[in-house]
Amino acid sequence: DGWVTEGIKIYLLQQYMDTYYPDLKIIGGLDKYWLVRQFYASKLEFNDQFSMLYMHMARLNLDQPLTTPRDSLIKFNVNIANAYKSGAGLHYLGDFIGKEKITKSIKTFYKDWLLTPVKTEQFEKLLKKSTSKNIDWYFDEYVATRKKIDFKISKTKKKGDSLYVTIKNKRKNNMPASVFGFKNDSLVSKTWVEQINKKKTFVLPADSVDRLVINYNKAIPEYNLRDNYKNPKSLFGFDKPLQFKLFQDFENPSKSQVFFMPVFDFNLYDGFSPGLKMYNKTILTKGLNYRIQPQYGLRSKTLIGSIGIAYTHNLEKSNLYEIRYGFSANRFSYQEDLFFRRLSPFLRFSFRTPDFRSDKNQSLTARFISLSRDRDESIINQEPDYSVFNLRYTNRNPGITYTFNWNTDFQIAESFSKVSATAFYRGLYLNNRQLNLRVYAGSFLRNNSRGTGDFFSFALDRPTDYLFDYNYYGRSEDSGLFSQQYIVAEGGFKSQLEPAFADQWIATTNASTTLWKYIYAYGDIGFIKNQGSKPVFLYDAGIQISLLDDYFELYFPVYSNLGWEIAQPRYDQKIRFTVSLSFDTVIRLFSRKWY
Numbered sequence: 001d002g003w004v005t006e007g008i009k010i011y012l013l014q015q016y017m018d019t020y021y022p023d024l025k026i027i028g029g030l031d032k033y034w035l036v037r038q039f040y041a042s043k044l045e046f047n048d049q050f051s052m053l054y055m056h057m058a059r060l061n062l063d064q065p066l067t068t069p070r071d072s073l074i075k076f077n078v079n080i081a082n083a084y085k086s087g088a089g090l091h092y093l094g095d096f097i098g099k100e101k102i103t104k105s106i107k108t109f110y111k112d113w114l115l116t117p118v119k120t121e122q123f124e125k126l127l128k129k130s131t132s133k134n135i136d137w138y139f140d141e142y143v144a145t146r147k148k149i150d151f152k153i154s155k156t157k158k159k160g161d162s163l164y165v166t167i168k169n170k171r172k173n174n175m176p177a178s179v180f181g182f183k184n185d186s187l188v189s190k191t192w193v194e195q196i197n198k199k200k201t202f203v204l205p206a207d208s209v210d211r212l213v214i215n216y217n218k219a220i221p222e223y224n225l226r227d228n229y230k231n232p233k234s235l236f237g238f239d240k241p242l243q244f245k246l247f248q249d250f251e252n253p254s255k256s257q258v259f260f261m262p263v264f265d266f267n268l269y270d271g272f273s274p275g276l277k278m279y280n281k282t283i284l285t286k287g288l289n290y291r292i293q294p295q296y297g298l299r300s301k302t303l304i305g306s307i308g309i310a311y312t313h314n315l316e317k318s319n320l321y322e323i324r325y326g327f328s329a330n331r332f333s334y335q336e337d338l339f340f341r342r343l344s345p346f347l348r349f350s351f352r353t354p355d356f357r358s359d360k361n362q363s364l365t366a367r368f369i370s371l372s373r374d375r376d377e378s379i380i381n382q383e384p385d386y387s388v389f390n391l392r393y394t395n396r397n398p399g400i401t402y403t404f405n406w407n408t409d410f411q412i413a414e415s416f417s418k419v420s421a422t423a424f425y426r427g428l429y430l431n432n433r434q435l436n437l438r439v440y441a442g443s444f445l446r447n448n449s450r451g452t453g454d455f456f457s458f459a460l461d462r463p464t465d466y467l468f469d470y471n472y473y474g475r476s477e478d479s480g481l482f483s484q485q486y487i488v489a490e491g492g493f494k495s496q497l498e499p500a501f502a503d504q505w506i507a508t509t510n511a512s513t514t515l516w517k518y519i520y521a522y523g524d525i526g527f528i529k530n531q532g533s534k535p536v537f538l539y540d541a542g543i544q545i546s547l548l549d550d551y552f553e554l555y556f557p558v559y560s561n562l563g564w565e566i567a568q569p570r571y572d573q574k575i576r577f578t579v580s581l582s583f584d585t586v587i588r589l590f591s592r593k594w595y
Helices: 002-020 028-032 048-059 075-097 099-113 120-129 136-143 583-594
Strands: 151-159 162-169 177-183 186-193 199-205 211-214 242-246 256-267 271-279 288-297 302-314 320-335 338-352 361-373 385-397 402-413 416-429 433-447 505-516 519-529 536-548 552-560 576-579
Touching: 002 075, 002 099, 002 120, 048 075, 075 099, 075 136, 099 120, 120 136, 151 211, 162 177, 186 199, 256 288
Parallel strands: 242 256
Antiparallel strands: 151 162, 162 199, 177 186, 177 211, 256 271, 271 288, 288 302, 302 320, 320 338, 338 361, 361 385, 385 402, 402 416, 416 433, 433 505, 505 519, 519 536, 536 552, 552 576
């Protein structure tokens, strides 16, 4: 099996680096610079990368058993993660039974099976023969399954001259844990605890240690190292010091890390808005993430910003692979001297096929959006405060050559309920030609909001964004540059036509295709139906310059229901633009090729 030879290569590389380059860091010679040394990354050993890159996939819930056939592995696993997991596993096993036994077994392995295809069972017999310890867990669980390793010191209790230490196995496996004891910052003991089904207690002399650490030497490729520290004499359960760091870093398991970084946002009403983001997100994905982001609007001259917290629970043995829940809250201007406050708890279930090589996935998201707005006295019958329950099902099939996504959306509020569906297709053909198709349809099930205007209506080209989901730079503008910002949503038209809203139903199709490199021809057609009037057929066509899809795009209308727009006055006011500076978009584009 390939994992055996790949693991041996990585293991031997680790031993070589420990022997001849014991002080080499993961960042190489960059640790000589003072600025680099301020990051925990500069403290990581060269060999830390092997368990870390495997853990990168484990945290994303994309790891695969070592026995998985090569043609069933996703690209990152076949190239990097599974070999590193195999090597890290041998290092773990060597720490448990003794490195010399692993080394001797490897020598025998190459002597007996040189240039011969081998099976897992042959390597298993060889290793079991070298030790009297029970290592069934290594082959039955670490190698053959996706089971993660995660331990925690759940409690310590002093009785007389004895200290009772209880280890909790947070995963259902039989893998052993190493517990290190420290006294006055000096290592005084190392204890292997085996057969930890759920919890297991062992005893140490009470005065022998003042700090306990599971997996201190990081020989175990453990899912979460942050809860491995325990101070038997700590007050209020604070076992680790708090650490504030500028900019995101790798996890330092011995510290409770809080990162901060400057942020800069802009909208027309708050103006340039500098602030400080405090967060706990590290380089490797983790379950609980929070963000506190206070900002100051230099134009609105007031405190604005947002907060958010979310927890991701990964599941390994079902098509339901992720449950994520949390809430967000924010406060910004939505018009001159008028502010909105938004609170939104959410719950999302994510599903995928058993074939990890497939990018297909689905999600079901439920959220409740509570909005409070300062009243605009110039608007009659305005509803400044409202709440909406939103349920959305999304089906995605992203890919390099083609993408097909669709979703259905249901919303219910006191004054309305509506349902909509969106389908999107993107195909990449010969000569790098691209075809994009989007279909949208929506209908009110109940609409008692007509007396307040079109605030909750379906939009043809520029949604009112009553849920405050979109990053509008001037959301209340109906003229000028900021009113020309284009976001692909609802009707998806580029020309500003009448009627611009539908209080009953809407159905549109948006299409574009490559003319030359990043220049596209686009066209939109659709029907809009308002109460008391017949359906209206609308259309437009033009030229789209897409310097980067979904990132930076310009739309030049040519022809529509208005006639030849390109020949009409004030044409510059008809041009639409899309600008998205979201870093997450870059990550998604990169991940299509690797995950």
